[in-house]
Amino acid sequence: MQNVPASQTAIPDIELALIDRYWRAANYLSVGQIYLLDNPLLKQPLKPEHIKPRLLGHWGTTPGLNFIYAHLNRVIKVRDLDMIYVCGPGHGGPGMVANTWLEGSYSEIYPDISENAAGMQKLFKQFSFPGGVPSHVAPETPGSIHEGGELGYALVHAFGAAFDNPELVVACVVGDGEAETGPLAASWHSSKFLNAKRDGAVLPILHLNGYKIASPTLLARMGDEELESLFRGYGYEPFFVEGHEPAAMHRKMAETFDLAFNAIQLIQQAARDGTASTERPRWPMIILRSPKGWTGPKEVDGRKVEDFFRAHQVPVSNCRDNDRHREILETWMRSYDPADLFDDDGALRPELKALAPEGTKRMGSNPHANGGLLRKELRQPPISDYAVPVEAGKRGAITAQATKILGDYLRDTLMLNDEAKNFRIFGPDETESNRLGSVFEVTDRVWMEEIRPYDVQLGREGRVMEVLSEHLCQGWLEGYLLTGRHGFFSCYEAFIHIVDSMFNQHAKWMKVTRRLGWRKPVSSLTYLLTSHVWRQDHNGFSHQDPGFVDMVANKKSDVVRIYFPPDANTLVWVGDHCLATYDRINVIVAGKQPEAQWLSMQEAEAHCRAGAGIWDWAGSEDGGEPDLVMASAGDVPTLEMMAAVQLLRDAIPDLRIRVVNVVDLMALQSQDQHPHGLSEPDFDALFTTDRPVIFAYHGYPQLIHRLTYKRNNHGNFHVHGFIEEGTTTTPFDMTVLNELDRYHLALNAIDRVPGLKARSGDLVAMLEARLDEHFHYVREHGEDMPEIRDWRWRN
Numbered sequence: 001m002q003n004v005p006a007s008q009t010a011i012p013d014i015e016l017a018l019i020d021r022y023w024r025a026a027n028y029l030s031v032g033q034i035y036l037l038d039n040p041l042l043k044q045p046l047k048p049e050h051i052k053p054r055l056l057g058h059w060g061t062t063p064g065l066n067f068i069y070a071h072l073n074r075v076i077k078v079r080d081l082d083m084i085y086v087c088g089p090g091h092g093g094p095g096m097v098a099n100t101w102l103e104g105s106y107s108e109i110y111p112d113i114s115e116n117a118a119g120m121q122k123l124f125k126q127f128s129f130p131g132g133v134p135s136h137v138a139p140e141t142p143g144s145i146h147e148g149g150e151l152g153y154a155l156v157h158a159f160g161a162a163f164d165n166p167e168l169v170v171a172c173v174v175g176d177g178e179a180e181t182g183p184l185a186a187s188w189h190s191s192k193f194l195n196a197k198r199d200g201a202v203l204p205i206l207h208l209n210g211y212k213i214a215s216p217t218l219l220a221r222m223g224d225e226e227l228e229s230l231f232r233g234y235g236y237e238p239f240f241v242e243g244h245e246p247a248a249m250h251r252k253m254a255e256t257f258d259l260a261f262n263a264i265q266l267i268q269q270a271a272r273d274g275t276a277s278t279e280r281p282r283w284p285m286i287i288l289r290s291p292k293g294w295t296g297p298k299e300v301d302g303r304k305v306e307d308f309f310r311a312h313q314v315p316v317s318n319c320r321d322n323d324r325h326r327e328i329l330e331t332w333m334r335s336y337d338p339a340d341l342f343d344d345d346g347a348l349r350p351e352l353k354a355l356a357p358e359g360t361k362r363m364g365s366n367p368h369a370n371g372g373l374l375r376k377e378l379r380q381p382p383i384s385d386y387a388v389p390v391e392a393g394k395r396g397a398i399t400a401q402a403t404k405i406l407g408d409y410l411r412d413t414l415m416l417n418d419e420a421k422n423f424r425i426f427g428p429d430e431t432e433s434n435r436l437g438s439v440f441e442v443t444d445r446v447w448m449e450e451i452r453p454y455d456v457q458l459g460r461e462g463r464v465m466e467v468l469s470e471h472l473c474q475g476w477l478e479g480y481l482l483t484g485r486h487g488f489f490s491c492y493e494a495f496i497h498i499v500d501s502m503f504n505q506h507a508k509w510m511k512v513t514r515r516l517g518w519r520k521p522v523s524s525l526t527y528l529l530t531s532h533v534w535r536q537d538h539n540g541f542s543h544q545d546p547g548f549v550d551m552v553a554n555k556k557s558d559v560v561r562i563y564f565p566p567d568a569n570t571l572v573w574v575g576d577h578c579l580a581t582y583d584r585i586n587v588i589v590a591g592k593q594p595e596a597q598w599l600s601m602q603e604a605e606a607h608c609r610a611g612a613g614i615w616d617w618a619g620s621e622d623g624g625e626p627d628l629v630m631a632s633a634g635d636v637p638t639l640e641m642m643a644a645v646q647l648l649r650d651a652i653p654d655l656r657i658r659v660v661n662v663v664d665l666m667a668l669q670s671q672d673q674h675p676h677g678l679s680e681p682d683f684d685a686l687f688t689t690d691r692p693v694i695f696a697y698h699g700y701p702q703l704i705h706r707l708t709y710k711r712n713n714h715g716n717f718h719v720h721g722f723i724e725e726g727t728t729t730t731p732f733d734m735t736v737l738n739e740l741d742r743y744h745l746a747l748n749a750i751d752r753v754p755g756l757k758a759r760s761g762d763l764v765a766m767l768e769a770r771l772d773e774h775f776h777y778v779r780e781h782g783e784d785m786p787e788i789r790d791w792r793w794r795n
Contacts (some may be wrong), residue, residue, distance in 0.1 A: 011258075016250045019070050021341060022102070022352050023246075026066035027295055028336040029098035032120070033127035034059060034314060035329060040120040041338055041346055046330040051320045056128035057135045058091030060312040061175055063294040064207050065095035069363070071253045072171055073103070075261055076357045082167050085363045086146045087137045088154030088184075089175035089207065091313075094127065094135070100142045102348055103356035105364025109142055109518050117346030139512040139519060143364035145371070145482040147505050152181035153475045158202045159190035160479020161368060163465075164421045168200035168368055168483075169264065176219045177212035183471035183502075188234040190472065191283050193446050195460055196271035198421065201264045204236070204285040209292035211309035220289070227287060237263065237282045242289040244307075249290065260284040280448045295335070297328050367484075372520025374484030375582075378423060379416040381409065383576050387601035388568045395617065396596040396642065396793030402568040402635070403490075403530050403592040406575050407436035410488065413579070414463055415442050417486075424480060426465045426473040427490040434490050434530045435592040439464060470498040477525060478506055486523045486579065493529040493589065494536065494545040503585070507555045510583055514558060521582040528575070529589045532698070533722055534636035537734045544726035544734070546699035549665070552587050553703060557674035561586045562665040564698055566638040567597045569604035570663055577608070589698060591635045593731075596793060598638070598661075611667030611676055612686060617795075618642060618659035620649050626658035628753050629687055630745070633662040634698025637721070640735055641696040642793055643742035648749060651763045655756070660686050668707040680712070689713050692752035694745055697721040718748055732784040736774060743767045743774075 032040060034057035039050040065087060076083050087096055100106040101123055106113055113119045113126075126132030133140045137148035146157045158172035178184050194202065208220040219227065224240060231238040239256045243249045263284040270276035293311020298304070305315045319326045343349060360366055367373040386409050388400045410425060417423040425431065425439060432440070444459030445466050451458050465476055470491060477487045506525060513519040529548065536543035552560050561584055565571040571590045578586035598615070599607055607613050619626070628648075632641035638661060648655055662668065669677040678686070687693050689712045697704050701719035708714045725737040735741040747767050750760050757764065777785050 011251065011254045015074075016247070016254065018351060018355055019074060019254070020246060020250055022073070022355050023066055023070045024336040025102060025341040025348060025352060026070065026095060026098045027063050028333060028338055028341060029101060029120070029123070030062045030066065030094035031059070031296075031333055032124045033057065033094045033097060035319060036124040038121060040124055041117055041342060042330065042333060046319075046326050048320045048326070051326065052129070053320065055314045055317060055319070057094055058313050059094070059296060059315055060211070060292040061089035061092050061207065061209060062095040063296070064209055064288065064290045065089065065092045065173060066099065067249070067253065067290065067294075068171070068173055068205055068207075068288070069095065069099045070355070071250075071257055072363065073356055074254065075257050076361055076363070077355075079261060080361075081169050082361070082366065082368070083169045083171060083363060084145065084161065084366045084369045085143060086154050086158045086161070086170055086172040087144070087148055088146070088151070088173050088178045090148050090151050090178070091136045092148060092173075093133070093137050093141065096137045096141050096144065097123070097127065097133065100364030102352075103362045103364055105142045105362050108365070115347050120346045139509050139516060143362075143366060143369045145369050145479060147509050150501060150505055151175070151178040152183035152471070153187075153502060153505070154178065155184055155187035155202070155204055156190060156472050156475025157479040157482070158204075159187070159194060160476040161483045162194060162200035162202050163424065163476065163480055164198065164485060165200040165368065165483065166198055170200065170202045171205060172202055173205045173207050176206065176208045176210070176217035179206060179219050180217065183469075183475065186469045186472055187475065188231075188236070189467070190476070191235055192280060192448050193465065193467070194283070195446070195448060196268050196276065196281055198461070201268065201283070203260055203264065206285065206287045208287060208289045209294075210307065211292050211312060213312055214309050231285060231287070235280065235282060236285040238285055238287050240287050240289070244291055244294075246295075253288075256286060260286060297332055300325070300328060369483075370518070370520055371482050371484035371522045372582075375520070375522060376420065376422060376484075378413070378486045378523070378579055379420070380576055380579060381412040381416060383409070383572050384601060385412070386572045388597050390569065390597050390600045390603075392617065393795045395598050395795055397795070398597050399594040400568045400597050401435050401592060401594050402565065402571040402590050403435040403528070404438070405568045406528070406571050406590075407438035409572055409575060410436060411438040411442050414439060422485040423487065424463050424465055424485070425488050425490070426477045428468050428470055428473060428492070428495070429466050430490065430492060430531070431464055431466060434528070436490060470495060471502065474499040474502045478502070481523050481525055484522065488526055488528065488579065490528040490530060492543065493532040493548065494543045496527065496529055496548045497545065500548070500551055503552070507559050507585055510559045510585065511556045514583060524578060524581040524584040524586050526575075526578040526586040527588065529587065530592045532589060532591055533726070534698070534734055535591050535593050535731060537729050537731050540728040541726040544722070546589070546722050549587055549589065549699055550703050552585070553665070553707070555585070557666065557669070559583075559585055560666075561676070563588045563663060564633040564635070564665060565590050565608070565663055566632070566635050566661055567595065567599060567604070569597070569599055569601045570608055573601070573604050573608045574663070589634065595635050596639055596642075607661070608663050611664030612660060612662040612678065614686060615659040615661055618645060619657050620653075621656040621658050624656055626688065626691055627656045628749055629658045629660055629691055629693040630749065631660040631662065631687070631693055632696040633665060633704075634696075636735065637696035637698050637740060640740055640742045641745060643791055644745035644749065646794060647742060647746045647767070652756070652760065655753070658688075665707065668704065670710050673710075683711055684713070687711070687713050691716060692749070693717045694749050694752065695719045696740055696745055716752075718752060720745060720748070730778045730782070730784045732774070732788045733778050736771065743771050
């Protein structure tokens with residue numbers, strides 16, 4: 001166990017005394033935010049009207065966060081470091097707001113929250129108050145890249161920020177409640193992907209204050225020996241700082257920080273001057289044991305508060321109506337001696353103000369925490385270099401693997417940005433499986449563990465981040481994007497659900513930042529969902545779920561985009577477009593198997609820009625009003641829709657069919673719902689106002705109905721998609737099980753066109769016979785019928 005002797009570093013007592021006063025100032029401001037509407041400097045005895053009517057916020061973790069912040073300020077100044085602070089404890093907002101106000105960052109961004117008593121009063125009132133700021137560390141908080149409302153992602157965000165940022169140090173506080181979550185437990189492995197030569201450093205600080213909302217935390221009840229073994233097993237060198245008495249704790253913390261930052265400096269220096277060993281370095285981390293609700297009331301109403309779960313939120317809960325509670329609050333706040341911390345006008349005293357770093361060295365003003373300030377445009381190759389040749393008379397006659405071609409595009413994007421080192425590809429162990437393996441022609445997977453002679457595509461300098469944790473991939477990418485870089489995330493469609501909640505949090509962050517003028521745009525988070533539901537026939541029902549996009553579609557329209565490119569050229573255009581966007585979340589769904597190719601690159605560009613369009617060459621309306629609209633969104637649905645169109649055209653030559661393909665799913669919404677939405681006249685020009693629409697859709701049919709419910713012709717939409725039928729079977733049988741196949745589509749069309757069924761008895765019988773034949777054929781032969789496997793569109 002790394003217990004640090006007090007005499008190891010000679011830090012003057014007077015300096016530690018100043019840090020203690022700064023800490024008290026932060027604690028005072030934190031309590032004031034939770035409780036006070038007025039009387040910020042306590043120049044009067046507290047009265048009921050000075051207290052907020054609803055007390056919201058969390059005190060328990062805050063004094064520890066303030067303690068860490070004050071000591072990091074010293075380290076930044078002494079060592080001239082570039083540092084950001086990632087606050088993991090969920091509702092540490094009072095502390096982060098307090099510290100950024102003390103250092104001046106807050107008032108620079110929000111001038112009305114001035115550095116005086118009037119500003120302090122506004123600072124207090126706005127916290128967890130209507131029209132104010134949240135109780136957690138939110139986008140509104142200067143210096144933050146991490147939404148504190150949900151636990152589990154602080155450490156992975158910190159590492160994402162450190163990748164390719166060689167001069168940056170990320171101090172990351174992990175709460176002991178947060179440490180119980182699965183994503184955080186996996187996040188400790190992130191150090192195994194950190195290259196000391198080209199990346200920055202992360203200093204994890206595990207804050208053990210003993211309790212979560214209403215019970216003890218697991219790690220806090222573990223002994224030091226067991227904790228040391230745990231974190232040495234993770235690959236860290238743990239240093240312990242433990243105690244209750246502030247003076248002793250200040251000295252321990254300062255000395256331990258010096259040891260930790262010395263260790264970081266030695267690791268980086270050895271890596272960068274070529275003297276490092278081939279073994280992965282053992283990075284330092286700190287385990288801080290301090291009381292929950294430190295320096296707050298020890299008891300309230302005869303019940304233990306400090307160093308117990310009752311300190312978690314609001315320790316004294318009825319200060320407006322209960323005189324005794326109000327007296328406890330006033331005694332508590334006066335214990336910090338505000339007159340020793342602030343002058344008569346409420347400004348922080350000069351000797352304390354001098355403790356904070358200056359300019360962009362302040363953690364609330366570091367540009368890495370406002371990544372758009374550092375973002376440079378991604379260099380992208382011309383998409384014409386990747387065009388699949390599709391001639392008008394040979395549509396659907398050739399096949400290609402769309403994601404393989406996108407992989408070629410990503411390979412060249414990596415090369416173009418090699419010098420800038422600002423683009424990485426993230427995903428589980430699927431880059432090769434998803435047919436993006438071309439990227440390994442120019443880079444490797446990041447690998448800081450042992451590399452054996454027979455290993456392939458592993459390297460210290462790799463640009464591909466692979467780990468079998470979707471949580472880590474998502475969190476790394478978020479941290480990477482929020483600090484000004486670019487990235488791309490590919491994943492099996494069914495398992496992207498693992499990060500549903502992380503997606504939600506990032507979408508909320510993006511929504512809020514759009515109204516914060518000081519937050520500059522960051523690169524969009526772009527997903528490629530492949531190995532999708534219709535080509536997971538071999539893996540079975542567990543791998544068959546297209547529902548991620550349903551959740552995405554719930555988010556604010558100015559944030560999300562959803563694309564279903566039907567072939568390789570449209571996929572390359574969409575991928576290129578998405579990587580150039582900012583402040584959005586893009587979801588692209590495309591298969592990796594060989595598929596028919598429909599559009600030339602020039603046609604693909606026009607089609608994608610429009611979002612949806614009529615494929616005149618596929619229909620039979622001959623310039624007149626159609627009897628029927630056959631529509632699709634998705635590669636396999638488009639294939640089946642096209643096959644159904646051909647069946648109907650062959651059997652019923654006088655049937656006027658319009659063929660519509662949708663590549664941008666949000667085009668289906670009205671313009672008042674989404675900026676990509678088609679106007680009412682444009683929508684009607686595609687789907688008519690009164691004709692039946694048979695819509696073959698990649699996912700759950702209900703989403704198409706949700707998106708189009710306000711449209712004129714919505715009542716005539718008949719959507720086929722995934723209806724939760726799946727198993728291990730053949731590709732075509734997957735579509736049949738879900739009635740997305742060409743035969744069911746054609747049968748539905750016959751049902752919906754008035755009068756058509758009465759004169760199409762032979763065709764109906766033939767289609768039903770084909771379905772019966774298919775059923776028996778696949779169960780006897782284990783593969784699809786030749787007429788399915790060999791089908792091609794006839795031009």
